Amino acid sequence: MNWYEKLSEYFPIEEMKSKEHMEALLKERSDIYHKEEGPHHVMMYAEFDSFIFIDYLFVSKDARGEGLGSKLIHKLKEKKKPILLEVEPVDEDDADTAKRLKFYQREHFKHAESIGYKRRSLATNEVNRMEILYWSPLTNHEEEIMEAMRKTYERIHTYKDEEWYGQSYEDVDDVLKIIENRKQKNIFDHLD
Numbered sequence: 001m002n003w004y005e006k007l008s009e010y011f012p013i014e015e016m017k018s019k020e021h022m023e024a025l026l027k028e029r030s031d032i033y034h035k036e037e038g039p040h041h042v043m044m045y046a047e048f049d050s051f052i053f054i055d056y057l058f059v060s061k062d063a064r065g066e067g068l069g070s071k072l073i074h075k076l077k078e079k080k081k082p083i084l085l086e087v088e089p090v091d092e093d094d095a096d097t098a099k100r101l102k103f104y105q106r107e108h109f110k111h112a113e114s115i116g117y118k119r120r121s122l123a124t125n126e127v128n129r130m131e132i133l134y135w136s137p138l139t140n141h142e143e144e145i146m147e148a149m150r151k152t153y154e155r156i157h158t159y160k161d162e163e164w165y166g167q168s169y170e171d172v173d174d175v176l177k178i179i180e181n182r183k184q185k186n187i188f189d190h191l192d
Contacts, residue, residue, distance in 0.1 A: 003037050003042045004019045004022065006042050006058055007042055007044075007056050010058050011056060012088070013123045013124060014121035014123055014124045015086075015121075015128075015130075016123065017055075017157075017164075018164050018165065021159065021160070021161075021164040021165075022044065024159065024164070025046075025156065029046075029159065032046050032155070033045075033046050033055075033156065034046070034047065036072070039060075040060040040068060041057075041058060041059045041060065041063065041068055042057075042058045043056065043072050045076065046155070047081075048148070048151065050081060050082070050148070051084060051148045052079065052081050052082070052083045053084050053085065053148070053149075053152045053156065054083060054084070054085040055085075055156065057069065057072065057073075057085070059072075070107065073135075077137070080137050081137070082135065082136040082137070082138075082144075082145070083109075083135045083136075084132060084133070084134045084145060084148055084149060084152065085109075085133050086117070086130040086131070086132060086133075087101060087104070087130065087133055087187075088129075088130060088131070089129060089130075089131060089187065101187060101188065104133050105188050107135065109133040109135045110133065110135070111132070111186050111187045112132040112133070112134055112145045112146075112149075113142070113179075113186055114142045114146075115132050115142060115146050115149065115176060115178060116176070116177040116178075117129065117130045117131065117176055117177075118130070118175060119157075119169065119170060120169070122161070122165040132145060132149055142178075143178070146176060149176055150172050150176055153169075153176065157169060158172075
């Protein structure tokens with residue numbers, strides 16, 4: 001199975017970029033967009049001057065529990081930059097959603113509680129809520145995390161979207177919002 005098939009089997013269709021989109025990022029944005037691949041993993045990430053965004057992290061079922069995911073995260077942490085990623089909320093019908101959150105909690109990621117994130121999937125046309133997790137070697141304010149997510153959305157997620165999908169993703173201001181005067185429930189609070 002090639003790297004794209006592995007990602008497609010693991011991640012829901014509404015979260016997947018097209019293969020053409022990802023290949024273009026790897027080729028045309030090779031200064032920032034990277035793929036790390038091995039027999040049991042695929043990691044796609046964007047490294048900017050001041051932060052790293054993990055686009056996809058897949059570890060095969062055969063290798064789970066062996067510390068491979070932690071090693072991949074640790075390698076990124078050694079760069080001493082904040083690391084951001086998106087996760088779907090826990091779905092009671094999908095045990096992997098809670099397992100992923102527990103993994104990131106063990107890796108000391110925090111939930112960006114003040115950032116609301118909803119985007120329409122061009123594959124399904126449904127609006128999906130996602131949560132932003134981050135790890136930082138310093139204490140970052142969520143406003144900085146928001147700016148990093150805006151940059152990621154504009155430079156990675158929507159890169160040549162009309163060319164790959166025949167239509168555009170929503171404007172960043174419609175997708176990412178600071179939740180004023182209240183925070184969302186911490187996504188880690190209800191994990192067993």
